[in-house]
Amino acid sequence: MDASRSQSVTRIALIEAMAHLKQQRRDCSHCSGVCCTFVFNSMQITASEAETILEYLTREGLLTLEAVQSWRDTIERSGLDRPPLSDGRRVFSRRRYTCPFFQGGNLGCSLGPETKPLGCLAYNPLKAGVTEGEACGSDATRESEAPPESWPIPVALLRGLEERGTPAEAGF
Ligand code: SF4
Ligand code: SF4
Numbered sequence: 291m292d293a294s295r296s297q298s299v300t301r302i303a304l305i306e307a308m309a310h311l312k313q314q315r316r317d318c319s320h321c322s323g324v325c326c327t328f329v330f331n332s333m334q335i336t337a338s339e340a341e342t343i344l345e346y347l348t349r350e351g352l353l354t355l356e357a358v359q360s361w362r363d364t365i366e367r368s369g370l371d372r373p374p375l376s377d378g379r380r381v382f383s384r385r386r387y388t389c390p391f392f393q394g395g396n397l398g399c400s401l402g403p404e405t406k407p408l409g410c411l412a413y414n415p416l417k418a419g420v421t422e423g424e425a426c427g428s429d430a431t432r433e434s435e436a437p438p439e440s441w442p443i444p445v446a447l448l449r450g451l452e453e454r455g456t457p458a459e460a461g462f
Contacts, residue, residue: 293338293438297408304411305403307429315418318398324423325413326392326399328368332384334440335407340450343443346405358451360390361444370442390444407443 291299311317324330335343347353365371368387375382391400399406412429420426441449 297338300408304408311414316415320419320421322395322422323392323398327388328386330423331389332386333407333409333443335443335446336438336440339407340446343405344450361447364390364444370445387442
């Protein structure tokens with residue numbers, strides 16, 4: 291199965307799982323959204339997930355110079371172009387960053403479930419009424435999958451733009 295098809299199949303399953311969690315009131319509606327900020331967020335995505343986001347931004351006319359600059363700013367601010375913290379043999383932790391798609395507080399993510407990274411869809415409250423990410427975790431079925439090559443969201447998006455060969459004169 292190619293990466294795009296595999297992503298679609300997983301996405302559908304995760305959206306169904308989220309609907310089930312919502313019935314149990316395990317949703318993010320009361321949370322400040324710390325999993326999208328430098329407090330918790332170290333999300334990495336694949337080239338295929340980046341392409342899904344780029345396609346959406348292009349379709350909606352949101353792939354702007356300002357957007358691209360915000361990705362560059364995030365990379366610089368959070369050192370996402372530097373190696374992860376490690377002793378040379380083992381990675382201790384990924385670098386954290388506030389996601390450029392986070393709108394703050396209850397506004398949450400500006401990407402819909404059909405666009406946002408699979409890791410974001412898979413990360414949910416483990417109980418009702420979470421307000422500061424105090425009881426959240428990832429879908430266990432995804433954790434057992436072999437991790438494909440991935441990068442922090444803004445890094446993956448810039449890589450995706452480069453692969454598209456977006457003209458340099460457009461400022462990208
Ligand atoms: S893509 Fe959306 S859900 Fe994922 S880290 Fe960014 S703001 Fe949060
Ligand atoms: S409840 Fe958990 S998964 Fe939802 S926004 Fe808060 S920290 Fe993120």
